[in-house]
Amino acid sequence: MNTRAGITKKVSLSVRADDLKIIKERARRLHGGNVSAVVAIGNHVEEP
Secondary structure, eight states: OOBOSTTOBOOOOOOOHHHHHHHHHHHHHHHTTOHHHHHHHHTOOOOO
C-alpha cells in the first residue's frame, strides 16, 4: 500500500452498492465529499 499524508495508508474496500450510496451521501453531507473521513470516523478505535 502507498503511504499517504501523515500516518494514513491507502486501502481498497469492497462494499455493497446500497452501503456505498449511504457512505457517499454522508460524506457529501458532513465532510465535503470526503469518503475517507466517513470511514475513519466510523472505524476509529481508541488506544487503551
